[in-house]
Amino acid sequence: MKVSIVGGSGYAGGESLRLLLGHPKVTLGQVTSESNAGKYVHSVHPNLRKRTDLKFVSALDLEPCEVLFVALPHGSSMKRMPEFLSVAERVIDLGADFRLRDPADYPKWYGAPHARPDLLGQAVYGIPELHREAIKSARIITGAGCNATTTILGLLPLFKHGLADPSRVVVEVKVGSSEAGAKASDSSHHPERSHAVRSFQPTMHRHTAEVMQELTFGGQTPKVYFSATAVELVRGILATCHVFLKDNLAEKDIWRVYRQEYGQEPFLRIVKDRTGIYRYPEPKILAGSNFCDVGFERDEGSDRLVVMAALDNLMKGAAGNGVQAMNVACGFEETLGLEFLGLHPI
Amino acid sequence: MKVSIVGGSGYAGGESLRLLLGHPKVTLGQVTSESNAGKYVHSVHPNLRKRTDLKFVSALDLEPCEVLFVALPHGSSMKRMPEFLSVAERVIDLGADFRLRDPADYPKWYGAPHARPDLLGQAVYGIPELHREAIKSARIITGAGCNATTTILGLLPLFKHGLADPSRVVVEVKVGSSEAGAKASDSSHHPERSHAVRSFQPTMHRHTAEVMQELTFGGQTPKVYFSATAVELVRGILATCHVFLKDNLAEKDIWRVYRQEYGQEPFLRIVKDRTGIYRYPEPKILAGSNFCDVGFERDEGSDRLVVMAALDNLMKGAAGNGVQAMNVACGFEETLGLEFLGLHPI
Amino acid sequence: MAVCPECEAEIELKEAIKGEIVQCPDCGVELEVVSVNPVELAPAPEEEEDWGE
Numbered sequence: 071m072k073v074s075i076v077g078g079s080g081y082a083g084g085e086s087l088r089l090l091l092g093h094p095k096v097t098l099g100q101v102t103s104e105s106n107a108g109k110y111v112h113s114v115h116p117n118l119r120k121r122t123d124l125k126f127v128s129a130l131d132l133e134p135c136e137v138l139f140v141a142l143p144h145g146s147s148m149k150r151m152p153e154f155l156s157v158a159e160r161v162i163d164l165g166a167d168f169r170l171r172d173p174a175d176y177p178k179w180y181g182a183p184h185a186r187p188d189l190l191g192q193a194v195y196g197i198p199e200l201h202r203e204a205i206k207s208a209r210i211i212t213g214a215g216c217n218a219t220t221t222i223l224g225l226l227p228l229f230k231h232g233l234a235d236p237s238r239v240v241v242e243v244k245v246g247s248s249e250a251g252a253k254a255s256d257s258s259h260h261p262e263r264s265h266a267v268r269s270f271q272p273t274m275h276r277h278t279a280e281v282m283q284e285l286t287f288g289g290q291t292p293k294v295y296f297s298a299t300a301v302e303l304v305r306g307i308l309a310t311c312h313v314f315l316k317d318n319l320a321e322k323d324i325w326r327v328y329r330q331e332y333g334q335e336p337f338l339r340i341v342k343d344r345t346g347i348y349r350y351p352e353p354k355i356l357a358g359s360n361f362c363d364v365g366f367e368r369d370e371g372s373d374r375l376v377v378m379a380a381l382d383n384l385m386k387g388a389a390g391n392g393v394q395a396m397n398v399a400c401g402f403e404e405t406l407g408l409e410f411l412g413l414h415p416i
Numbered sequence: 417m418k419v420s421i422v423g424g425s426g427y428a429g430g431e432s433l434r435l436l437l438g439h440p441k442v443t444l445g446q447v448t449s450e451s452n453a454g455k456y457v458h459s460v461h462p463n464l465r466k467r468t469d470l471k472f473v474s475a476l477d478l479e480p481c482e483v484l485f486v487a488l489p490h491g492s493s494m495k496r497m498p499e500f501l502s503v504a505e506r507v508i509d510l511g512a513d514f515r516l517r518d519p520a521d522y523p524k525w526y527g528a529p530h531a532r533p534d535l536l537g538q539a540v541y542g543i544p545e546l547h548r549e550a551i552k553s554a555r556i557i558t559g560a561g562c563n564a565t566t567t568i569l570g571l572l573p574l575f576k577h578g579l580a581d582p583s584r585v586v587v588e589v590k591v592g593s594s595e596a597g598a599k600a601s602d603s604s605h606h607p608e609r610s611h612a613v614r615s616f617q618p619t620m621h622r623h624t625a626e627v628m629q630e631l632t633f634g635g636q637t638p639k640v641y642f643s644a645t646a647v648e649l650v651r652g653i654l655a656t657c658h659v660f661l662k663d664n665l666a667e668k669d670i671w672r673v674y675r676q677e678y679g680q681e682p683f684l685r686i687v688k689d690r691t692g693i694y695r696y697p698e699p700k701i702l703a704g705s706n707f708c709d710v711g712f713e714r715d716e717g718s719d720r721l722v723v724m725a726a727l728d729n730l731m732k733g734a735a736g737n738g739v740q741a742m743n744v745a746c747g748f749e750e751t752l753g754l755e756f757l758g759l760h761p762i
Numbered sequence: 763m764a765v766c767p768e769c770e771a772e773i774e775l776k777e778a779i780k781g782e783i784v785q786c787p788d789c790g791v792e793l794e795v796v797s798v799n800p801v802e803l804a805p806a807p808e809e810e811e812d813w814g815e
Contacts, residue, residue: 081761088757104512117701117760118696119709120685123787204806248761304761339466348462355463360702363465410756411434413704414463414651415427415594520807671769671788688769 093407216387224379246303306353420445439753562733570725592649652699
């Protein structure tokens, strides 16, 4: 099956390229990058040395393919989606342009109306654990925000079963530096970014819309209060979510709900361990894997439940999830090409 | 093919377990650990959660198998090799006990005579790039020291072709913290080890014997002067080697010799790039991969050639090399189970 | 098949055009096609950008 990538020089595009190169069902088509056209892909992605002599091409030379991964900066794929749909049967857009279903949400959250509201109906929010069936027949499969993915997967069972108060949800994500992408900036300059514990968005909003959209059950939409802090990581997110339970549930009950929802999911692991060093979800040991680990702890003296969720923002938070969605859409074994378990120690 | 591991709770044993779990030709037998017998392997190796419910067993319960990986502390496998040979057709010993061919070297370098010199003849130094043919018929395949492997692979072409002065070889290895193993110590306590640039062995000797043994060509044994410095890494080694060329060779000539020796090797890459960020070998992007990257730069004003070599001490420096040697010994495709390319960015 | 003047890597060139810039797959140097039949390559003029510390 021929798969191409538009926007292959960034981190999400490069990670998609790495995964697709190792995917048994995929023949790699083209990888586009306007700024690097004509250059070897390994000159930008050194881990691909001796693995492929593929060169970047311009998007103008894009040939037809079965699946097209799109990893472009914000706002680009909105305008060019018709062009992509004319080239590929399925488009997996890792960007943010088609994530929200309601056209009215775009001016509200992203400050500008959607360029192609007519296409929104064809787009499915591409997290398989949430929309496996819909993905099977979708032509546009959207990526999900990496912080949103972590939060949604952490809290889904609670809101699906109506166990948590939707008016009081506080989430703080601790994030690595690769989340900001491959473009260097003053704040990513090593002497400034190294060893940072930086409250770069104490009242963050960007991913809230997706989280509220995906955690709406029974007409009830939770209000989510976000915060983001940069920590000493390149890959990885840890979301610490504070929710308040409607009933006085014991941890046993919480185990049951999470096991019911996630027990059969190949990529979701409930991590709450009485022994060992890694007792709760921790991002560094997930680097390169497609896992999202979820744990929780009841606050004895109150109705608070702290839920912790971790993943690799470039894998389950972007490219890995894209390949997983491709596997679902094309009827392959969902874990195909995504078997890497992560490294320990790292 | 049934493969078991003796000493599965350490880092090298754990990495072997991760690789063997993902190896298409391997059925995992037993994984022994005296201290953790009865415990789940994932309680010690968290990246194996939801992947296996295997439990550690005691080495006393070891059943016959085709290949036995041994990852025991120094001195243990020497005494127990007969026991291992009675259980397995082939033993891959990641430890140091059988690495030196000459029995006289053991008291000289390791301070004590070898316990089973009679078995030394059956042991082959297990780096496939050096001894591919011999490995095919060996019953004992030894691992190689991770620092030694890095240095040997960096310098092999020069000494094989007699291009460098054997009396003046200075090597400084920069190493990560996982090299010291899973056992905690005062110096590995995070506040003490973090951000260290620590000359912990300025006049290191431990790996010299192996390097001299494997770089002996035409009866000439090079004298290697080692130094080791700990740096801010968990996995990874960068060896910076200073050699002095007999003739005034240009970089083109060096390229030719390295390409001649390593061009067809799946795991050895010549990394010397005029562009990009990663122009010379760099350990962090090799984490989890079985690559050893080698680069070099001529010192214009003198006869010095600086050779740089990098690898992951737990992969090509230990478990990955063990699996590669197993593939060679059992007639499998040499890269089987070792396809992971490493992560970028990381 | 042309050869990189810097590292002697073999470079496959389908219908090379005079003046075209190609990158060596091994050493990454930018090369200019200075003549065709047979194809000859010479290091392309490059601005010296700093790299590293």
